[in-house]
Amino acid sequence: MQEQYQLSPIGHVQSCFAEKFAIPRQPALAPAAQGRIILLPPYNQAQALAGLEKVSHIWVIFVFHQALNQQHRLQVRPPRLGGNQRIGVFASRASHRPNSIGQSVVRLDAITAEGQLLISGLDLLDGTPVLDIKPYIPFVDTVPNAYNHIAEQPPQLIQIDWTPQAKAQAQQHAQRLAQPLLELIEQCLAQDPKPAYQQPDSTRHYGVCFYDINVTWHYPSADRICVLNVEQNN
Numbered sequence: 001m002q003e004q005y006q007l008s009p010i011g012h013v014q015s016c017f018a019e020k021f022a023i024p025r026q027p028a029l030a031p032a033a034q035g036r037i038i039l040l041p042p043y044n045q046a047q048a049l050a051g052l053e054k055v056s057h058i059w060v061i062f063v064f065h066q067a068l069n070q071q072h073r074l075q076v077r078p079p080r081l082g083g084n085q086r087i088g089v090f091a092s093r094a095s096h097r098p099n100s101i102g103q104s105v106v107r108l109d110a111i112t113a114e115g116q117l118l119i120s121g122l123d124l125l126d127g128t129p130v131l132d133i134k135p136y137i138p139f140v141d142t143v144p145n146a147y148n149h150i151a152e153q154p155p156q157l158i159q160i161d162w163t164p165q166a167k168a169q170a171q172q173h174a175q176r177l178a179q180p181l182l183e184l185i186e187q188c189l190a191q192d193p194k195p196a197y198q199q200p201d202s203t204r205h206y207g208v209c210f211y212d213i214n215v216t217w218h219y220p221s222a223d224r225i226c227v228l229n230v231e232q233n234n
């Protein structure tokens, strides 16, 4: 008999990332990425959160809700390996996986009076359902001699330039949103969101939405991005 378990979200994530493209592939890679966890009753009460003010980082256990209808595969092709090489699903952190469950360590910046958790360094899409939250415990969760020969180094960063117009637009929207928007754009784009197999043509424009902002860029050369436009969507 195959057992089944029913899980219900305890809340959801409100995130700077309005779409999957250009979200860092793991947490902490873009410290300027901010969001909040909106807990559902009864978990938004002080009783459920008591003690969490003593914790700097939390594990967020969540559902990859925008990967739910995908066929479950035994192997995946991680972007880190150029998108061509296959590895077993259990050797990867891909979003297409059995049960569509993800986990991310994020910084817990504050807890609001309404019981919302302000978080940063996230790699989570806006609207992500949250199944559970656990405190990060440094002496347990940091493994000094651990290795992973598939992911040995953080991603190599590429240079980000701005047109003067795009920079001025970003500064204006950063003020309006009261968010570190320039840092967010630089930290996310520096990880080169385009698929690794694509050879960028300098005439091709790429775009992504952070908050309510459309950001457009191109690759003047393979190892550089130039941000062209930063405007509010309608």
Ligand code: SAM
Pocket (backbone or CB within 6 Å): 020, 021, 022, 023, 024, 025, 026, 027, 063, 064, 065, 066, 067, 093, 094, 095, 101, 102, 103, 104, 105, 123, 124, 125, 127, 128, 129
């Ligand atoms: N840190 C988590 C883990 O290891 O389980 C997530 C890693 S997964 C490789 C991160 C990517 O998942 C992001 O770059 C984004 O494209 C995608 N993603 C984030 N939230 C998602 C969601 N709710 N549904 C589907 N994909 C999502």
